Amino acid sequence: MAERQSPLEPEFHVGSHGNFEHGVEILLTETRPGSIVQLAAWPGEEKKLMEAIRGVTGLALPDGAGGGLSDGVKSVFGFAPGKFTVTDEAEGLAAALAKAVTPAIGTVTDLSHGRTAIRIAGPKAEWVLSKFFAIDFALPAFPVGAGRSTAHHDVFAQIQRTGADQFDIHVFRSFARSFWKALCHASEEVGYEVQ
Amino acid sequence: MLITCPYCGPRDVIEFTYQGDGNRERPEPASQNFEAWNAYVYDRLNPAGDHNEIWQHSGGCRAHLRVMRNTLTHEISSVAFVRGDHASPARGRAEDKP
Numbered sequence: 001m002a003e004r005q006s007p008l009e010p011e012f013h014v015g016s017h018g019n020f021e022h023g024v025e026i027l028l029t030e031t032r033p034g035s036i037v038q039l040a041a042w043p044g045e046e047k048k049l050m051e052a053i054r055g056v057t058g059l060a061l062p063d064g065a066g067g068g069l070s071d072g073v074k075s076v077f078g079f080a081p082g083k084f085t086v087t088d089e090a091e092g093l094a095a096a097l098a099k100a101v102t103p104a105i106g107t108v109t110d111l112s113h114g115r116t117a118i119r120i121a122g123p124k125a126e127w128v129l130s131k132f133f134a135i136d137f138a139l140p141a142f143p144v145g146a147g148r149s150t151a152h153h154d155v156f157a158q159i160q161r162t163g164a165d166q167f168d169i170h171v172f173r174s175f176a177r178s179f180w181k182a183l184c185h186a187s188e189e190v191g192y193e194v195q
Numbered sequence: 196m197l198i199t200c201p202y203c204g205p206r207d208v209i210e211f212t213y214q215g216d217g218n219r220e221r222p223e224p225a226s227q228n229f230e231a232w233n234a235y236v237y238d239r240l241n242p243a244g245d246h247n248e249i250w251q252h253s254g255g256c257r258a259h260l261r262v263m264r265n266t267l268t269h270e271i272s273s274v275a276f277v278r279g280d281h282a283s284p285a286r287g288r289a290e291d292k293p
Binding site: 043065066079080081083134135136148149150151154156 | 201202203204206207209210254255256257258276278
């Protein structure tokens, strides 16, 4: 496979930035998953699709809107009715899912090159994201593993909570650099580190 | 104004796109009934009160929703998937379940 270049590169400055004299409260990274795949079930086929995802990834999706989970390598979450985003550190997930998801069940769309995954972690992650998105980031309303679809200034974002104070944000690759810059600016006042 | 999407929960109206009056009935595409087409394109109830509307959660799950909105107060009395049962996850929102 060709080596994938990061759209963040010109603005990706490893190190501590902003007001970090009193400690770094935000950690920003690009997770660079090898595979980002979206799956959609035809009406009534949702359960079969969830079963196919379990067969390929070993991840058993919970019932409920926006439900999801992650094992640290592979992640899955619902982002719309009957639609799911699956990521894997390794490449080739779309081909494996295409074998399991027959045309009668639904569709498989490989977005590995179309999305950029940005991870924001730290005690102030909820606080920084609340400046961007008008959704409830509190743990009871947004449990670990769950996904949310929302937008920041018309930049669509799919957010999965992968830890109590950790979120993975999937944005369009073409918007990723400007979104990243905005995220860095928003993190300045609490001090952030890029890794 | 908040619209409670059946999938995503309460979201700001900025995430939604208005798709028009929900009372329109589209004639068959091959129909030559100009009265029916005229009614579909132009006739609106324009009520002062509850109004049956179609909205899309374009900045979220992208589902199309049937919304009952009061045009005087902006109060929203019901929200449902336009496609009905088969578009709704037979599951509903996790945290709403007992």
